Amino acid sequence: MTRETEPTQQSTDELIALLDAADALPAARELRALSYELIGAEAGTSVVDVGCGAGRAVAELGEHGVKAVGVDPDERMIEIARDRRPGGDFRVAGAYGLPLADASVDGYRADKVFHLLEQPERALAEALRVLVAGGRIVLIGQDWDTFVIDSDDPALTRSIVHARADLLAGPRAARCYRNLLLEAGFGQVTVEVRTGVFTGPTMLPLLAGLSAGACSTGVVTRGQAARWIAEQRARAAADRLFLALPMFVAAASAPR
Template identity: 50%
Template sequence: MTFVRTMLELLDAYDDYPQARALRERTYEGLGDVVVDVGCGSGLAVGELAALGAKAIGVDLDTDMIDVAIERWPDCEFHVADVTDLPFDDGSLTGYRADKVLHDLPDPEAAIVEAHRVLADGGRALLTAQDWDAYMIDSDDPERTRDLIRARADGVTHPWIARTYRNLLLDNGFTDVTAEVHTIVWTGEAALPMLANIGGKGAWFKEQTARAKADRLFVAVPFVLTTGVKDS
């Protein structure tokens, strides 16, 4: 549970940030009435989609995360399941949402094939994630910063996955594919949990903490948001 608590702290800190909230709300558009949020984590998107009137269903392979989601959103539906083997009939959903999920999968394309299966004709898939190799962080030690960013990216199975989303959708039966980049900028202490995850607790992180307290911090992360429609 220690890892889950740490992950929840990072997710909650990110989700509370106004720019992140605005991007999250953008991901709800056009998904229709019956939506699955794969890799749902704490269930925030499921709860917010339900509040907007959709039948929203959360799926995650992590049983601890599903327990958290059920506790936070007791009126919503959640399942423990693999994103490559979803518990839905063919063509039963109008929307599919995957936010910061595919980068950790052994076979991301298998998830897209499964998304195509569960979506109805005309249903929309939405994929969004950060580019792990494109973090911009101001620092007194740019070489150390570059090394830390590269090391964090190297710890991700598919750090460049967001760059491939458009082609993944096009190659697997989706049309009307669009891609856009949203850059989230931090200039204060809200970025510190994320920076601690990148740089640990040493001198580099102490510098970033001091920058935040002095209003001299700058962090920018590009997120790629890609959507496609299941061809009828």
């Protein structure tokens, strides 16, 4: 996951803890494996992982003989990635300015990145620049309006989800993947959706973040946000939490 703004160390560390928990889930492992397959990641190929975070995908790609480069604009993220994976190639950079030569990589991967970008078209132009002719691109992300959460107060849940989404630069980027790729000049565009279903406490930090973000906008009060997350915690304790999260996976080829 990446940011185009500079976070505090505390927020980065909290984000890494959340990502570590989410990335360890079977559904997340399956999604990463799918992305490697769609990108054509084989021994001897090269891939740039944009928004690499703590470097899990770079390490996994390396285990398959792929020459992987991880980039992230957050210096703290790159510091942690280098500490965790000393042999990895990690560089501080954002999606708009990749530290790579023209036509220098076979694949481009961005997982949970494009909803943070003000100018996705600019990022895709940069992807085209660094990809070889016929190179593959894979974009993964959720549509932030489509968190499906069971709650005793559906109206408040809708308000929380939509208010949190509106804090992002591109909360609905995932539903635009196909058209963005086509308009950028990519071909052979495919899109599929893999929906993760979560019923335990693992995703409580994510739900707490949704309620806190919605509260910060003034759309919901502190009391409403506290009541909502308290209900979700109670549901988790009673094995009654339900969150369905559709993940969009788009793949395409650079023109030859």
